[in-house]
Amino acid sequence: MSAIVQFEPIKTDRLYIKVAEQLRTLIDNGYFKVGDSFPAERALAEKLGVSRPTIREAMIALELSGLVEIRTGSGIYVTDKKKDNKSGHLESGVGLAEIIEMRYILEPEVCALAASRITDEQIQLLKDIIKEMEVVDISPEDFEKADCKLHLAIAQASENEAIKESIKWLWKLRSESIFTNCIQEEIKKQGVCIDEHKKIVSAIVQKNPERARIAMKNHLDNATTTTDFDL
Numbered sequence: 001m002s003a004i005v006q007f008e009p010i011k012t013d014r015l016y017i018k019v020a021e022q023l024r025t026l027i028d029n030g031y032f033k034v035g036d037s038f039p040a041e042r043a044l045a046e047k048l049g050v051s052r053p054t055i056r057e058a059m060i061a062l063e064l065s066g067l068v069e070i071r072t073g074s075g076i077y078v079t080d081k082k083k084d085n086k087s088g089h090l091e092s093g094v095g096l097a098e099i100i101e102m103r104y105i106l107e108p109e110v111c112a113l114a115a116s117r118i119t120d121e122q123i124q125l126l127k128d129i130i131k132e133m134e135v136v137d138i139s140p141e142d143f144e145k146a147d148c149k150l151h152l153a154i155a156q157a158s159e160n161e162a163i164k165e166s167i168k169w170l171w172k173l174r175s176e177s178i179f180t181n182c183i184q185e186e187i188k189k190q191g192v193c194i195d196e197h198k199k200i201v202s203a204i205v206q207k208n209p210e211r212a213r214i215a216m217k218n219h220l221d222n223a224t225t226t227t228d229f230d231l
Helices: 015-028 041-048 052-064 096-117 120-133 140-157 161-176 180-190 195-205 209-223
Strands: 068-071 075-078
Touching: 015 052, 041 052, 052 068, 052 096, 096 140, 096 161, 096 195, 096 209, 120 140, 120 195, 140 161, 140 195, 195 209
Parallel strands: none
Antiparallel strands: 068 075
């Protein structure tokens, strides 16, 4: 790095976009040159006054723009592979971290409600979806579809149409996010894991609202650390 970098705390909404824009400006101005590595995720989060999930999301946006390369086990490096304007823009819609935050507010209670209202037919549907997810050679794309189907089935089991439509809307936002591809790439790297989904379904099948609530909270907590760059 050619000079001491002065980071500015982020105090606005659309945080991951603002973070990405500030880091891109630093790259454009030569503070970070091709081959340079960024500070660790935790250090960046402290300097910018944002959460670590926000840093992850900003870095994914920069990687999709071709400005940085995320090297698992090493760090994040500036590259010279900037993409054209059509594919290299930063996402302007709802961010993945925001979607997860909204899901954290809503889905644990949806699970608790489903556990108290689920029918035998709906129980069988949840078990069938888990079987789909257990297929040994399931592709990340098919796992993603089954994951969506499971969450929508749980919402259906809540017997509340407003909840069902809300969950459908959240998953629509998620599917439209440019970060969905990154999620699938992480699945490819780490291998699919359905243990958390099984725990959620088990609690609902046993009609235990509190266990179902906790299982979903744990699942969403882990979702915020899927892509950890502090390696």
